[in-house]
Amino acid sequence: MLSGTGLVAGYRKGVPVLSDVDIKIDRGAVLGLAGPSGCGKSTLAKVLTLLHEPWAGEVVLDDVVVRRFRHAAPRARRTAIGVVFQQPRLSVDPRFTLREVIVEPLAANGFPAEVGELAERVGLTEDLLGRRPHEVSDGQLQRACLARALALKPRYLVCDEMTAMLDASTTAALVGVVQEEVRAAEVGVLAISHDEDLLSVWADRVQRWADLLR
Numbered sequence: 001m002l003s004g005t006g007l008v009a010g011y012r013k014g015v016p017v018l019s020d021v022d023i024k025i026d027r028g029a030v031l032g033l034a035g036p037s038g039c040g041k042s043t044l045a046k047v048l049t050l051l052h053e054p055w056a057g058e059v060v061l062d063d064v065v066v067r068r069f070r071h072a073a074p075r076a077r078r079t080a081i082g083v084v085f086q087q088p089r090l091s092v093d094p095r096f097t098l099r100e101v102i103v104e105p106l107a108a109n110g111f112p113a114e115v116g117e118l119a120e121r122v123g124l125t126e127d128l129l130g131r132r133p134h135e136v137s138d139g140q141l142q143r144a145c146l147a148r149a150l151a152l153k154p155r156y157l158v159c160d161e162m163t164a165m166l167d168a169s170t171t172a173a174l175v176g177v178v179q180e181e182v183r184a185a186e187v188g189v190l191a192i193s194h195d196e197d198l199l200s201v202w203a204d205r206v207q208r209w210a211d212l213l214r
Protein backbone atom coordinates (compact mmCIF):
# COMPACT_ATOMS: atom_id res chain seq x y z
CA MET A 1 0.00 0.00 0.00
CA LEU A 2 1.05 3.59 -0.66
CA SER A 3 -0.42 5.89 1.93
CA GLY A 4 -0.29 9.42 3.21
CA THR A 5 -1.41 10.21 6.76
CA GLY A 6 -1.90 13.65 8.25
CA LEU A 7 -0.13 15.26 5.32
CA VAL A 8 0.56 18.97 5.56
CA ALA A 9 2.39 20.54 2.62
CA GLY A 10 2.70 23.78 0.74
CA TYR A 11 5.03 26.10 -1.11
CA ARG A 12 5.06 29.27 0.97
CA LYS A 13 5.80 29.29 4.67
CA GLY A 14 2.64 29.49 6.74
CA VAL A 15 0.34 28.86 3.75
CA PRO A 16 -0.38 25.13 3.65
CA VAL A 17 -2.02 23.71 0.53
CA LEU A 18 -2.57 20.32 2.14
CA SER A 19 -3.84 20.38 5.73
CA ASP A 20 -4.16 16.99 7.39
CA VAL A 21 -4.82 14.90 4.31
CA ASP A 22 -5.17 11.11 4.51
CA ILE A 23 -5.12 8.78 1.50
CA LYS A 24 -4.54 5.07 0.86
CA ILE A 25 -3.74 3.50 -2.50
CA ASP A 26 -3.97 -0.29 -2.63
CA ARG A 27 -2.09 -2.53 -5.04
CA GLY A 28 -4.18 -3.92 -7.89
CA ALA A 29 -6.89 -1.26 -7.81
CA VAL A 30 -7.66 2.22 -9.10
CA LEU A 31 -8.54 4.94 -6.62
CA GLY A 32 -10.18 7.90 -8.34
CA LEU A 33 -9.76 11.36 -6.85
CA ALA A 34 -12.01 14.26 -7.84
CA GLY A 35 -11.91 17.77 -6.48
CA PRO A 36 -12.27 21.43 -7.41
CA SER A 37 -9.54 23.28 -9.24
CA GLY A 38 -6.79 24.54 -6.96
CA CYS A 39 -7.70 22.40 -3.95
CA GLY A 40 -4.30 20.68 -3.90
CA LYS A 41 -4.67 17.48 -5.93
CA SER A 42 -1.44 17.98 -7.87
CA THR A 43 0.38 18.91 -4.70
CA LEU A 44 -0.79 15.66 -3.15
CA ALA A 45 0.34 13.82 -6.31
CA LYS A 46 3.81 15.36 -5.96
CA VAL A 47 4.06 14.40 -2.29
CA LEU A 48 2.97 10.80 -2.97
CA THR A 49 5.45 10.47 -5.83
CA LEU A 50 8.18 11.81 -3.48
CA LEU A 51 8.72 14.92 -5.64
CA HIS A 52 7.66 17.36 -2.91
CA GLU A 53 8.49 17.03 0.77
CA PRO A 54 5.59 17.43 3.20
CA TRP A 55 5.96 19.69 6.22
CA ALA A 56 4.25 17.13 8.44
CA GLY A 57 2.62 13.73 8.23
CA GLU A 58 3.84 10.46 6.88
CA VAL A 59 4.11 8.79 3.49
CA VAL A 60 4.39 5.02 3.80
CA LEU A 61 5.43 2.90 0.84
CA ASP A 62 4.83 -0.83 1.28
CA ASP A 63 5.17 -0.66 5.07
CA VAL A 64 8.29 1.54 5.04
CA VAL A 65 8.05 5.16 6.15
CA VAL A 66 9.53 7.55 3.58
CA ARG A 67 12.04 9.82 5.26
CA ARG A 68 13.73 11.40 2.25
CA PHE A 69 12.12 13.10 -0.73
CA ARG A 70 13.14 14.44 -4.12
CA HIS A 71 16.70 13.64 -5.13
CA ALA A 72 17.49 12.48 -1.60
CA ALA A 73 14.96 9.64 -1.88
CA PRO A 74 16.64 6.30 -2.55
CA ARG A 75 16.34 5.37 -6.21
CA ALA A 76 14.44 2.15 -5.47
CA ARG A 77 11.76 4.17 -3.67
CA ARG A 78 11.46 6.77 -6.41
CA THR A 79 11.21 4.19 -9.16
CA ALA A 80 8.53 2.21 -7.29
CA ILE A 81 6.06 5.00 -8.06
CA GLY A 82 5.43 6.14 -11.62
CA VAL A 83 3.73 9.40 -12.51
CA VAL A 84 2.04 10.89 -15.56
CA PHE A 85 1.16 14.57 -15.51
CA GLN A 86 -1.47 16.51 -17.43
CA GLN A 87 0.76 18.37 -19.86
CA PRO A 88 3.16 16.09 -21.68
CA ARG A 89 4.99 19.01 -23.32
CA LEU A 90 6.10 20.24 -19.90
CA SER A 91 7.18 16.75 -18.90
CA VAL A 92 9.71 15.93 -21.61
CA ASP A 93 12.95 17.32 -22.97
CA PRO A 94 11.99 18.86 -26.34
CA ARG A 95 15.30 17.69 -27.83
CA PHE A 96 14.55 14.01 -27.20
CA THR A 97 12.88 11.69 -29.66
CA LEU A 98 9.96 9.74 -28.20
CA ARG A 99 12.24 6.70 -28.12
CA GLU A 100 14.74 8.67 -26.01
CA VAL A 101 11.94 9.85 -23.70
CA ILE A 102 11.03 6.22 -22.97
CA VAL A 103 14.64 5.00 -22.79
CA GLU A 104 15.75 7.66 -20.29
CA PRO A 105 14.66 5.90 -17.06
CA LEU A 106 15.90 2.54 -18.36
CA ALA A 107 19.34 3.93 -19.20
CA ALA A 108 19.56 5.86 -15.92
CA ASN A 109 18.97 2.63 -14.02
CA GLY A 110 21.32 0.43 -16.05
CA PHE A 111 18.66 -1.51 -17.98
CA PRO A 112 18.87 -2.33 -21.71
CA ALA A 113 17.37 0.36 -23.90
CA GLU A 114 14.62 -1.88 -25.26
CA VAL A 115 11.41 0.00 -25.91
CA GLY A 116 9.71 -2.25 -28.47
CA GLU A 117 7.26 -3.99 -26.16
CA LEU A 118 6.49 -0.82 -24.18
CA ALA A 119 5.94 1.18 -27.36
CA GLU A 120 3.63 -1.49 -28.71
CA ARG A 121 1.63 -1.51 -25.48
CA VAL A 122 0.96 2.23 -25.68
CA GLY A 123 0.40 2.17 -29.45
CA LEU A 124 3.50 3.99 -30.71
CA THR A 125 4.88 2.98 -34.10
CA GLU A 126 8.56 2.99 -35.17
CA ASP A 127 7.88 6.14 -37.17
CA LEU A 128 6.50 7.99 -34.11
CA LEU A 129 9.34 6.77 -31.87
CA GLY A 130 11.81 8.56 -34.15
CA ARG A 131 10.05 11.93 -33.92
CA ARG A 132 10.58 14.77 -31.48
CA PRO A 133 7.79 16.31 -29.33
CA HIS A 134 7.08 19.15 -31.77
CA GLU A 135 6.45 16.56 -34.51
CA VAL A 136 3.71 14.64 -32.67
CA SER A 137 0.28 15.32 -31.18
CA ASP A 138 -0.40 15.74 -27.46
CA GLY A 139 -1.97 12.30 -27.42
CA GLN A 140 1.05 10.67 -29.05
CA LEU A 141 3.38 12.46 -26.64
CA GLN A 142 1.26 11.41 -23.67
CA ARG A 143 1.51 7.80 -24.88
CA ALA A 144 5.31 8.17 -24.64
CA CYS A 145 4.99 9.69 -21.15
CA LEU A 146 2.88 6.74 -20.02
CA ALA A 147 5.40 4.29 -21.50
CA ARG A 148 8.19 6.16 -19.67
CA ALA A 149 6.24 5.95 -16.41
CA LEU A 150 5.79 2.19 -16.87
CA ALA A 151 9.34 1.49 -18.07
CA LEU A 152 10.71 0.56 -14.64
CA LYS A 153 7.64 -1.54 -13.74
CA PRO A 154 6.40 0.66 -10.90
CA ARG A 155 4.25 -0.84 -8.16
CA TYR A 156 2.19 2.36 -8.02
CA LEU A 157 1.17 4.84 -10.69
CA VAL A 158 -0.17 8.35 -10.16
CA CYS A 159 -2.08 9.72 -13.16
CA ASP A 160 -2.60 13.45 -12.54
CA GLU A 161 -5.21 14.58 -15.10
CA MET A 162 -3.44 12.25 -17.55
CA THR A 163 -6.20 12.44 -20.13
CA ALA A 164 -7.44 16.02 -19.63
CA MET A 165 -6.00 17.23 -22.95
CA LEU A 166 -6.89 14.16 -24.98
CA ASP A 167 -9.75 13.07 -27.23
CA ALA A 168 -12.08 10.22 -26.32
CA SER A 169 -10.29 7.51 -28.29
CA THR A 170 -6.82 8.36 -26.92
CA THR A 171 -8.29 8.59 -23.43
CA ALA A 172 -9.81 5.12 -23.83
CA ALA A 173 -6.52 3.72 -25.15
CA LEU A 174 -4.39 5.12 -22.30
CA VAL A 175 -6.89 4.13 -19.63
CA GLY A 176 -6.90 0.64 -21.19
CA VAL A 177 -3.11 0.43 -20.89
CA VAL A 178 -3.27 1.44 -17.22
CA GLN A 179 -6.07 -1.06 -16.55
CA GLU A 180 -3.94 -3.82 -18.04
CA GLU A 181 -1.09 -2.89 -15.63
CA VAL A 182 -3.53 -3.05 -12.73
CA ARG A 183 -4.74 -6.47 -13.83
CA ALA A 184 -1.46 -8.05 -14.89
CA ALA A 185 1.05 -6.48 -12.48
CA GLU A 186 -1.21 -5.46 -9.60
CA VAL A 187 -0.16 -1.84 -9.96
CA GLY A 188 -1.93 0.46 -7.51
CA VAL A 189 -3.24 3.56 -9.30
CA LEU A 190 -4.28 7.01 -8.14
CA ALA A 191 -6.31 8.55 -10.97
CA ILE A 192 -6.85 12.28 -10.45
CA SER A 193 -9.42 13.86 -12.75
CA HIS A 194 -12.01 16.59 -13.03
CA ASP A 195 -14.03 14.18 -15.12
CA GLU A 196 -16.21 12.25 -12.71
CA ASP A 197 -17.85 10.33 -15.58
CA LEU A 198 -14.43 9.02 -16.57
CA LEU A 199 -13.57 8.15 -12.97
CA SER A 200 -16.85 6.31 -12.54
CA VAL A 201 -15.84 3.87 -15.29
CA TRP A 202 -12.07 3.83 -14.65
CA ALA A 203 -11.81 3.67 -10.87
CA ASP A 204 -12.77 0.90 -8.47
CA ARG A 205 -13.52 3.56 -5.88
CA VAL A 206 -13.86 7.35 -6.17
CA GLN A 207 -13.08 9.77 -3.36
CA ARG A 208 -13.82 13.47 -3.34
CA TRP A 209 -11.25 15.88 -1.94
CA ALA A 210 -13.41 16.52 1.15
CA ASP A 211 -13.25 12.78 1.95
CA LEU A 212 -9.46 13.05 2.42
CA LEU A 213 -9.59 15.80 5.02
CA ARG A 214 -9.62 14.91 8.70
Ligand SMILES: Nc1ncnc2c1ncn2[C@@H]1O[C@H](COP(=O)(O)OP(=O)(O)OP(=O)(O)O)[C@@H](O)[C@H]1O
Pocket residue numbers: 011012017035036037038039040041042043044
Ligand atom coordinates in the same frame (compact mmCIF):
# COMPACT_ATOMS: atom_id res chain seq x y z
N1 LIG B 1 5.07 25.40 -7.37
C1 LIG B 1 4.17 26.13 -6.72
N2 LIG B 1 4.52 27.25 -6.04
C2 LIG B 1 3.62 27.98 -5.35
N3 LIG B 1 2.30 27.68 -5.28
C3 LIG B 1 1.89 26.58 -5.95
C4 LIG B 1 2.78 25.76 -6.69
N4 LIG B 1 2.07 24.75 -7.23
C5 LIG B 1 0.78 24.93 -6.85
N5 LIG B 1 0.67 26.03 -6.08
C6 LIG B 1 -0.57 26.52 -5.44
O1 LIG B 1 -1.07 25.49 -4.60
C7 LIG B 1 -2.50 25.44 -4.68
C8 LIG B 1 -2.93 24.03 -5.06
O2 LIG B 1 -2.47 23.77 -6.39
P1 LIG B 1 -2.58 22.33 -7.05
O3 LIG B 1 -1.97 22.43 -8.40
O4 LIG B 1 -2.06 21.32 -6.09
O5 LIG B 1 -4.18 22.17 -7.15
P2 LIG B 1 -5.07 21.20 -8.05
O6 LIG B 1 -6.19 20.74 -7.19
O7 LIG B 1 -4.22 20.15 -8.68
O8 LIG B 1 -5.61 22.18 -9.16
P3 LIG B 1 -6.10 21.90 -10.68
O9 LIG B 1 -7.26 20.94 -10.55
O10 LIG B 1 -6.51 23.26 -11.16
O11 LIG B 1 -4.93 21.31 -11.41
C9 LIG B 1 -2.92 26.52 -5.66
O12 LIG B 1 -3.33 27.63 -4.92
C10 LIG B 1 -1.65 26.80 -6.44
O13 LIG B 1 -1.62 28.13 -6.86
